[in-house]
Amino acid sequence: MLRPMEGDGAYDRHSAYQMVGGHLHADLVAAAADAIVPDNGRGSVVLVDYGCAQGRVSAPLVRTAIERVRQEHGDVPVQVYHNDLLANDWATLFERLRREDSYLHLAGGPVTPLVSATSFYEPVVPRGIVDLGLSFAAIQWLSSPGPRGCGSALYFDQLKGESRTRMADQAHADWTRFLRRRADELAPGGRMVLDMMGVPESGVAAGHQAWQLVREVCEEMLAEGQLDANRLDxxxxxxxxxxxxxxxxxxxxxxxxxxxxxxxxxxxxxxxxTQRYQADGDASALATEFVGFFRAFSEPSLREGLGLDDAAVESLYHRLTSRIEVAAKGFAFDVHALTMVISRVD
Ligand SMILES: C[S@@+](CC[C@H](N)C(=O)[O-])C[C@H]1O[C@@H](n2cnc3c(N)ncnc32)[C@H](O)[C@@H]1O
Structure with missing residues (x-):
């Protein structure tokens, strides 16, 4: 049950937060691209964006990588693989590639965009060809939902005891599997720059408060007979x-x-x-904008996992918006990017 982000460009329209995160990595991407030495036999440079969604966040970073490659290797052909799930909103990604600021308009050798529409827990490209792999805010998504039979718990940090341990084990197995696949795909000298949602020293997950509010909404809808108890469980x-x-x-x-x-x-x-809320004190705007962002990544999975119809989806996010508006003063969704640079051992 892997679901992509909300379609029709909605994920991109609500990705202000992810844009901030992506830009934190521009220097790491530039340095990794500087280190690329094109393989003479293959005669091209290969970049992959794992879990690209609709492409807004990675577009400037892929462009930076190609610009840096071009500084040393002006005419080398570049292939860019965009990877995400089959049901991803590919149309929006290709619209973006047609825009004036697209990497396709950079001077120099040919650049070819390619799509690999499969799970990044499987092979994404042929073995041994990737010079630079990128992935932003994607690898926190696991290969399958968390444990069953957990009552109204919806987010990993609401799990206790054995079910929490099982989800941690699953996350470790998935991360290892992701890395094994990438080890197969990296070219000699190849690198990856990636980030995923991380938990800081304080131990408080970014989604702690928001998912607690979603849980309360679900319990309320369950009591009103608007949710299936087994699906929630x-x-x-x-x-x-x-x-x-x-x-x-x-x-x-x-x-x-x-x-x-x-x-x-x-x-x-x-x-x-929340930065904007601190400046303008507009609780309604905070709630509306936050829920737009939150819905863009959570709706497809919640809809399918909980078996929600359109009316139930609207009701859930409407109730969440009201709750966040009330809680605005103390509301936090403090994302930490767990950022890594990884290279192939040759
Ligand atoms: C929160 S979005 C991040 C998108 C983009 N990289 C960004 O920085 O905004 C997570 C993306 O990972 C994708 N994803 C999740 N699991 C995946 C998997 N197993 N294989 C490929 N893509 C996956 C989702 O479909 C989604 O597009």
Whole structure:
């Protein structure tokens, strides 16, 4: 049950927060692109964006990478693979590639956009060809939903005891699987720059408060007979925010023979919604904008997982908006980007 983001460009329209996160990595992407030495035999440079969605966040970063490659290797052909799930909103991504600021308009050798519409837990491109892999705010999505039979718990940090441990184990297995696939795909000398949602030292997940409010809404809708108790009992969003140690762990295991962790940091991502609220005090705008952002990534999974029809979806997000408006003063969604640079061990 892997679901992409909300379609028809909605994810991009509500990605102000992700844009802030993506830009934090511009220097790391530029440095990794500077280190690319095109393979003579293949005669081209290959970039991959894993979990690209509609492309707004990564577009400037892919462009930066190509500009840096062009500085040293002006005419080398570049292939850019855009990877996401089959049901992704590919039309919006291709619209963006036609715009004037697209990497397709850079001077120099030919640049070819390609799509790999499959899960990044599977092979995404042929073995041994990737010079630079990118991935932003995607790898916190697991390969399957969390454990079943957890009552009204909807988010990993609401799980207790054995079910929490099971979800942590699943997250570790998925992260290891992602890395194994990428180790197969990286070219000699190849690197990845990626980030995912992380949990800082304080141990408080970004989604802690928002998902607690969603849980309350679901319990209310359940009491009113608007939700199926079994569906709620069996659904936990397939998202896991990793600690820095959980990010490092596979590199101390067998994958460490194939991939080297060059750099890891946990960076707070300034939240544009609460920053604006602090400036203008407009609780209604905070709630509306935050829920637009939150809905763009959560709706497809909630709709399918909880078996919601259109009316129930509207009701859920409407109630969430009201609750956030009331809680505006103390509301926080403090994302931390767990950022890594990873290279192939040759
Ligand atoms: C929060 S969005 C991030 C999108 C974009 N990289 C950004 O920075 O805004 C997460 C993306 O990961 C994709 N995704 C989740 N699981 C995936 C998987 N197993 N394989 C490929 N893409 C996946 C989703 O479909 C979604 O487009």
């Amino acid at each position: 069996d659904y936990v969003l397939p998202v896991y925010e990793r600690t820095a140690d959980e990010g490092r762990r596979p590199f101390g295991e067998s994958i460490g023979d194939r991939l080297h962790l060059d750099h890891l940091e946990m960076k707070p991502v300034p939240d544009p919604f």
